[in-house]
Amino acid sequence: MLRRNMIFKALLAILSVVFAGSILAGCSSGNKQSAQPAAQPAANQEVTVKVGAAVVPHAEILNFIKPKLKQEGINLEVVVLDDEAQLNPALQSKQIDANYFQHVPYYESVAKEKGYNFTVAAKVHVEPIGFYSQKIKSKDELKDGATIAIPNNPSNEFRALVLLQANGLLKLKDGVANFSATPRDIADNPKKLKFVEVDSAQLTRSLPDVDGAIINTNFVLEAKIDPQSALFREDANSPYANDLFVRTGDENRPEIKKIAEILTSPDVKKFIQDKYGVAVVPAF
Structure with missing residues (x-):
């Protein structure tokens, strides 16, 4: 009887040691996990905006502002089509986010027939005919x-x-x-x-x-x-300013506002004046 009691006590002692070790190991593991730094939130993803444009000077002006937009988290993709007449259908069908090739009188001459509902986001330049x-x-x-x-x-x-x-x-x-x-x-x-x-x-x-x-x-x-x-x-007072057009409602998108802001900045005005002289006149 005494021998059995001794064996039983020995087993209890062994189990106690094992149980205590498990608790300590669990605490240690938990402490290590809590000590690790929290995962950092993902950086803001770059936004791509596609703007359809005429080759000259529109695409050249847009390419000039691309680096500045890049700093603002906007990847500007300049889309040039062989037929400029397709830039409005491309905007209508959401193949592009904006277009920059036309003036308001031209837009108004085709909008009703084609069912376009666009808005001017920025008035940029005049090309005196x-x-x-x-x-x-x-x-x-x-x-x-x-x-x-x-x-x-x-x-x-x-x-x-x-x-x-x-x-x-x-x-x-x-x-x-x-x-x-x-x-x-x-x-x-x-x-x-x-x-x-x-x-x-x-x-x-x-x-x-x-x-x-x-x-x-x-x-x-x-x-x-x-x-x-x-x-x-024409003189510089021509009403035929070339504008950045977007689908109505998109003029409030932050990236569109930023493009419009930079497109009508002093740096762009100087670029237009230096590069094109009398051929292209800033309208802002």
Whole structure:
């Protein structure tokens, strides 16, 4: 009996030691876990914004601000399409987040028909439209019956005719609806000028075949034509500012606001003035 009691007590002692060791090991493990630093929250992820643009000067201006946007956590992806007319459909279908190639009159001339609902997020620059020729050196040399190429889209066609009117070459009918004038709306054409309506992007190529053409500056720059060679052009007060457009409601997105802010900063104004001179005029 005494022997059994001794064995029982010995077993209890062994179990006590094992149990105490387990508790200590558990405490030690818990202490090690609690001593480890808490996991750090993931850094803010970079936001990618796709902006569709004309090649010159729009894409060049956007590429200029890319490094600054990168510092703000915005990866600006500049999308250039072969056909600029597809930049509005691309914005409508959410293939891009914004576009930068058009002025309000052009947008308004197509928006209703196409069902667009866009908003201007930033007013950036004016490209004064101008009259160019490879055959004459001044407007006074225009002969009777001379042929002039003008843009074939409604807003820029009206704009071209208004420029010719401002330079005394014709007079439009009174009460012509804004942005909708065509050569049929000319009331007085003393030189009996003839007009050829041409796709805006093809106007520079038409120069050898006409006596002159009224061309948007971005196409002049793309064709490596000196914008200073225009016989006459719009002044800096032109209402045709090129804007950053977004789908209505997106103008409140923080990344869009930041792009608009940097796009209209003093640094961009200086870049435009230094790089393009009279060809592109800041509108802010």
